[in-house]
Amino acid sequence: MDIASELATELEWMAWTGPTAAFFAGIALILAGMTVWQTVSPTVERRGFLPMPTTRGDRLFIGLLGSAYIHLATVGFTDLNLWIAFGLSLLWMAVVMRFG
Template sequence: MTSLSDFSWPNFSWMAWTWQTAAFFAVIALLILGMGLWEAASPGGAPRHGILRFETTRGDRLFISLLGSAFIHLAWLGLSGLDLWWALVLSVVFAIGVFRFV
């Protein structure tokens, strides 16, 4: 029988945990929390048909925004030598567009 003291925690020393990495995950958590609070305050969110011509909810639009932002950042890293702050600005504009028109 093994005891709790025999348990060894995984070694995460290979991960580059910087304040930027922590801020990234904190923002994702805050977005999900904010969407949950918004849903609690105003249930349903009136699904709508936008330029994609299929029904989307607020959660769908958040997912599309996050997925698109990931691709924007990956493309920025691969194709541009400029700072990632510009990719962040482009991602925020993309997210506003998704929530407005999709």
Template sequence: MDSLFGWMAWTPPIAIFFSAIVLMLLVMTFWELKSPTTERKGFLPISTTRGDRLFIGLLAAAYLNLAWAGLTELDQAIGAAIGFMLMLIVMRWG
């Protein structure tokens, strides 16, 4: 077995990525327990909660990252940074 579970290569960037997502989910869970959210309307065409905006922001960042990797020859770190900014925009004003 050449990787931890035999089906995925756990490189440091992959481990950091998944750890960050788990950390975000834990923080959002504790935040929700401490201060329950209400739906609000931002620039998205639907009323959303914090959790909805996190999910939509993560999906948007993932799709942007895939498009960046597939359509440009530029450094992937730039695409990841733009995806992160997109997620923050959706979380704040979505």
């Protein structure tokens, strides 16, 4: 049995699916990217349109939390396609990271 199949068997109890694996891989990549960015160019606290001064990590957190709520609102209260929610979340994320 190759390593990938063995790992898949070991993690069977976690009930992994393709979309959720992609989601967590995305989060892990974002966090790794932010760590590298922080090492190369440390964040400076600044104030944008958000009502308090924020660091880059703060804005990422606000962006991710907002994205989660955009997805929940789309799923729960509209019939829109989830890709539209994803697009809106990317836009929200970009706006918060740049102007927040």
